[in-house]
Amino acid sequence: MKIDLCSRTKWQFLQTIKKAMRKKHTRRNMVVKIAIVDDESTAASLLEGCLHQYAEETGTAMQWEQFPDAEAFLKSDIHAFDIVFMDIDMPGRNGIEASRALRERNQSIVLLFVTNLAQYAIAGYEVDALDYILKPINYFSFKLKIQKALETVRRVQGTxxxxxxxxxxxxxxxxxxxxxxxxxxxxxxxxxxxxxxxxxxxxxxxxxxxxxxxxxxxxxxxxxxxxxxxxxxxxxxxxxxxxxxxxxxxxxxxxxxxxxxxxxxx
The missing domain is CATH 2.40.50.1020 (LytTr DNA-binding domain)
Incomplete structure (x- = not known):
């Protein structure tokens, strides 16, 4: 059976394009990018530990990056993240103020507050926060919140x-x-x-x-x-x-x- 070289080349090119497109679209579905904004390194490390445990248990592919304050996070590429865990009580710009600035530029990122006092989290409604987690963080509570956040991310990304x-x-x-x-x-x-x-x-x-x-x-x-x-x-x-x-x-x-x-x- 003879195969025309031009037709074969075209077929190979199309297969390469289709493969690249599948790779491009599945990568976004597979990896969830998370920002942790907290000036307390101990609390941030505990949150990282919870993320690592959840990823190990469920096979969910996640990448996370830690920011020591709100300004560092807002200066980053905030559109690169799907979820942000935002501490409320931070020096300089607090979590509520930072979230207002965040929403002016990014309305789709899933926002969860991390706080010592539940009453502070009420302010989350004005910045469309999905939920809040009380410090000190325990894994059972975290697991419920991250599952809710991931489901929201999937809806935002779409099929x-x-x-x-x-x-x-x-x-x-x-x-x-x-x-x-x-x-x-x-x-x-x-x-x-x-x-x-x-x-x-x-x-x-x-x-x-x-x-x-x-x-x-x-x-x-x-x-x-x-x-x-x-x-x-x-x-x-x-x-x-x-x-x-x-x-x-x-x-x-x-x-x-x-x-x-x-x-x-x-």
Whole structure:
């Protein structure tokens, strides 16, 4: 059997690209990057020990970096981290002030406070903190909180989808989709990287994406709830888009949105 050299070269090139894409997308799923911001080296080391034990027990791939104060953390590449453990009582800029500055630049990072006093953690609501851990840290309490944080990270990162668009197979994370619109027999995926057109039914894709926080606001639109900005009467803002909410779906849409954020959605 003769194989055309150009065709073979093209095939090898495509396989290399596909392999690289799989590697690129799975690496982000496999390794969770964590920042520990605490001026007390003993407390930070104890937290590191808990992370190491959890990684050993569960096989979860995690990398962590320790910062001695808030300023050092804020000067780092804060978008490189998925989770941050933030001490509240620190000299200079405390954890609450640092978290306000953090949220101005990064809204998706999962924030957990570490504190000696539970009443300080109440302030976490204003900076969308997921939870808090009381010092001295014990492993049982830590394990519950890190499991909750990791589940939130997975929702934020999203699931990788393969979309058979009119330009061929496209890999898109569900977290990067603003909403999906039905037009005749086509589905329009409005994403962070532009629009994709594919064949299919909204009912079918709705069943697939509902567990990831997608819900219909009317017959034509399936909305990614993590991108909802605000509601104004019968209109919902999703990213830069403004969509109409049908009267018969408005109440249930609001309920789904409330439940989504109540689970720590982003």
């Amino acid at each position: 990788l989808l393969t979309i058979a668009s009119d330009h061929g197979q496209q890999l898109v994370r569900d977290s990067e989709i603003f909403y999906i619109e039905v037009q005749g027999h086509n589905l329009i995926y409005h994403t962070l990287h532009g629009d994709l057109t594919a064949t299919g039914t909204l009912k079918q894709i709705e069943a697939q994406l509902k567990p990831s926080g997608f819900y219909r606001c009317n017959y034509c639109y399936l909305v990614n709830l993590r991108h909802v900005g605000f509601l104004d009467g019968s209109e919902v803002t999703v990213g830069q888009y403004k969509l109409q909410i049908s009267r018969n779906r408005r109440k249930e849409f609001l309920q789904q949105l409330t439940q989504f954020y109540g689970r720590g959605g982003r």
